[in-house]
Amino acid sequence: MSLLDVAETKDTIQVRSHLQYNTPEHISPHNVHPSPLEQFHIWFNEARNAGVYEPESMALSTVAPSGIPSSRMVLFKQLDKRGFVFYTNYTSRKSKELDQNPNAALLFFWREISRQVRIVGKVEKLNKEESKEYFQSRPIGSQLGALASKQSTVIGENDLQERLERLRKVYGVDESTEVKPPLPDFWGGWRVIPRYRPSPSMSKPGADFHQ
Incomplete structure (x- = not known):
């Protein structure tokens, strides 16, 4: 149960109290x-x-x-x-x-x-x-994620996953890999x-x- 007192209608949300901290x-x-x-x-x-x-x-x-x-x-x-x-x-x-x-x-x-x-x-x-x-120093998954991600751009539903799979093949990445992408x-x-x-x-x- 929420401790926050909120009044909500179809068009508005009104917060009427706040759980104040000291x-x-x-x-x-x-x-x-x-x-x-x-x-x-x-x-x-x-x-x-x-x-x-x-x-x-x-x-x-x-x-x-x-x-x-x-x-x-x-x-x-x-x-x-x-x-x-x-x-x-x-x-x-x-x-x-x-x-x-x-x-x-x-x-x-x-x-x-x-x-x-x-x-x-x-x-x-x-x-x-x-x-x-x-x-x-990052985990290999985070390195590949940085390579695959085009931040602040619109992508298709499966675009990112497809890029990751391509990068895994390019660098020969698997669970035990020691490869470090550039x-x-x-x-x-x-x-x-x-x-x-x-x-x-x-x-x-x-x-x-x-x-």
Whole structure:
């Protein structure tokens, strides 16, 4: 039974209540790390240890040349001092929009620990060697899926499966294969480099971290 009070008719859905969650603590300059990236490490590990389902899931927002934004869920794969990394098809809508407007926003939402983190910044493509290293670390099925998938395009009902079967034959792939398909030119990583803003309540730069 749903705990959400919803009124629904043929044409409308109206949410009349919300199962509110309680934030575990008030965020202040006294209980967060001076480095936003270090603070993210702390919160990400809290999310993992608390059993958050897919804590690496994040919403990526981009903006088309027309000024119209779009968002979709992607998987966070790496964080270092340079920024947040995810991988995708470079011919997809999100990549085309990032090519034209190299600004993006990320949003992590960890419902189980009543926390969300928002990141805004510039983007850059990873170099080919970084993308290749990650690509070849993926399961063979995921590698073939990246080769076969033409993101943001309309396909027939069986097109993707047929492409996968052709690729399996081309590379001689079976359950025990050691073959590593080449990194496709149209696939790789993006890095979102956070843009920090001065916080009036902190002596050091802060970032957009919100509960």
